[in-house]
Amino acid sequence: MKGKWIVACLAVVLCLLxxxxxxxxxxxxxxxxxxxxxxxxYEHHVLDMxxxxxxxxxxxxxxxxxxxxxxxxxxxxxxxxxxxxxxYASYPRRHIVIGYNRAGVFELRSEHPELQQLxxxxxxxELGPPAEIRQTKRHRQYIYRAGEYEWTILIDQEDDHILHxxxxxxxxxxxxxxxxxxxxxxxxxxxxxxxxxxxxxxxxRPFIEKHPFSISANGENLKQVALTFDDGxxxxxxxxxxxxxxxxxxxxxxxxxxxxxxxxxxxxxKAYLDGHLxxxxxxxxxxxxxxxxxxxxxxxxxxxxxxxxxxxxxxxFFRPPYGEINAKLxxxxxxxxxxxxxxxxxxxxxxxxxxxxxxENVKRYVRNGDIILMHSNAEQAITAQALREILxxxxxxxxxxxxxxxxxxxxxxxx
Numbered sequence: 001m002k003g004k005w006i007v008a009c010l011a012v013v014l015c016l017l018x019x020x021x022x023x024x025x026x027x028x029x030x031x032x033x034x035x036x037x038x039x040x041x042y043e044h045h046v047l048d049m050x051x052x053x054x055x056x057x058x059x060x061x062x063x064x065x066x067x068x069x070x071x072x073x074x075x076x077x078x079x080x081x082x083x084x085x086x087x088y089a090s091y092p093r094r095h096i097v098i099g100y101n102r103a104g105v106f107e108l109r110s111e112h113p114e115l116q117q118l119x120x121x122x123x124x125x126e127l128g129p130p131a132e133i134r135q136t137k138r139h140r141q142y143i144y145r146a147g148e149y150e151w152t153i154l155i156d157q158e159d160d161h162i163l164h165x166x167x168x169x170x171x172x173x174x175x176x177x178x179x180x181x182x183x184x185x186x187x188x189x190x191x192x193x194x195x196x197x198x199x200x201x202x203x204x205r206p207f208i209e210k211h212p213f214s215i216s217a218n219g220e221n222l223k224q225v226a227l228t229f230d231d232g233x234x235x236x237x238x239x240x241x242x243x244x245x246x247x248x249x250x251x252x253x254x255x256x257x258x259x260x261x262x263x264x265x266x267x268x269x270k271a272y273l274d275g276h277l278x279x280x281x282x283x284x285x286x287x288x289x290x291x292x293x294x295x296x297x298x299x300x301x302x303x304x305x306x307x308x309x310x311x312x313x314x315x316x317f318f319r320p321p322y323g324e325i326n327a328k329l330x331x332x333x334x335x336x337x338x339x340x341x342x343x344x345x346x347x348x349x350x351x352x353x354x355x356x357x358x359x360e361n362v363k364r365y366v367r368n369g370d371i372i373l374m375h376s377n378a379e380q381a382i383t384a385q386a387l388r389e390i391l392x393x394x395x396x397x398x399x400x401x402x403x404x405x406x407x408x409x410x411x412x413x414x415x
Contacts, residue, residue: 046151047146050147050151050167051149055096055165058094058096058110077089077090077098084177086176096110099168101176102176103173106172106176110164110166115163116161119162120142120155120160120162123162130143131145137157138156139154139155139157152165174221180369181201181205182204182217183344183365184361186352186357188353189351214330214334215340216340217371219369219370219408225366225400226370228319228374229241229253229376230375232257232375233254233264234264234377239270241376241387250391250401251276252271254279255279258306258307277405279318279341281303282318283298283299288324293328296332300318300336317339317405319342341404341408345366347362347386349375349386350379358374358385358390359390359393366394371404374387
């Protein structure tokens, strides 16, 4: 009787056992399925998407993408931080961070919570060793090559979970951060002028870095240069420079003063009809940073309108006299739709005594993407004398001489 009771109890237990353990098994299976789904999305397809410059769950691809494209699609970011010469726009509700600079968007980064369910060890087992590993005390980064892009994951060193994934274009990032040191020497400078010049060069660099979409001092790291001529026009030197450029069949960029353009409209029109870029250098060549906002605006407007009255185009490029600029002036220019252009080589043609010294500043310092500063006003006959040798040197070294709209990928005139 006792044995029959034990058998009956065991039978009941065995019948109940599937019920007792079925719920944990079902939950475990669900978790495994969810993990497999996440793995499927983040591992098996991620490199294929990265090769297209894309990330799972967002509509953008890096090729040709600008921050304006992102804002048009998603609106303004919650915040945009500046770090190491680039900006990072955060969209926390989408778990996305966009890295961008003057060259465009170079990084799409996902910080989706699902990623934290995956580990660095799991990525290694599925995708194999990365092309590169970078480590700090807190983080480890795996970098996989994906065609012209890179797919990267950032891993917490402590528990091995993934913090974010990103598709990244290192070439685009480097292009946007290509900022040249301003070069050019003159033995004729007075000591006070040299001190002032060196101070300006030191202070202007961080200003340019913080405003990469509003101000440029050079182009990209390409075998090209832009020749720029300030302070004209006049009826002799400017015309001679135009004729030399025509002889070599290369373009120039003329930053004309409005007051001078009013005196010599024929020269302005000749430069424009010869295919050169016409830009504004203010009306009267004053240090605009010493003026009121109304006076700044007047100098900008009068010059631009004077040029427009001659060539029928309203210039978008502007160079402040003496290169002097501050946040107030830059804000006015940006609101006008103008892009501020400085320079990366100063020939100091206004300071030196011979054409050879002007030429030497180009020969000694020229680099990819240089914007070269010269002058075309009546006092600068030395510039015209140096120009042929400068052109010969650049052409013989395979530099392409371009207009600023091509170099900076911006419209030269208001549409």
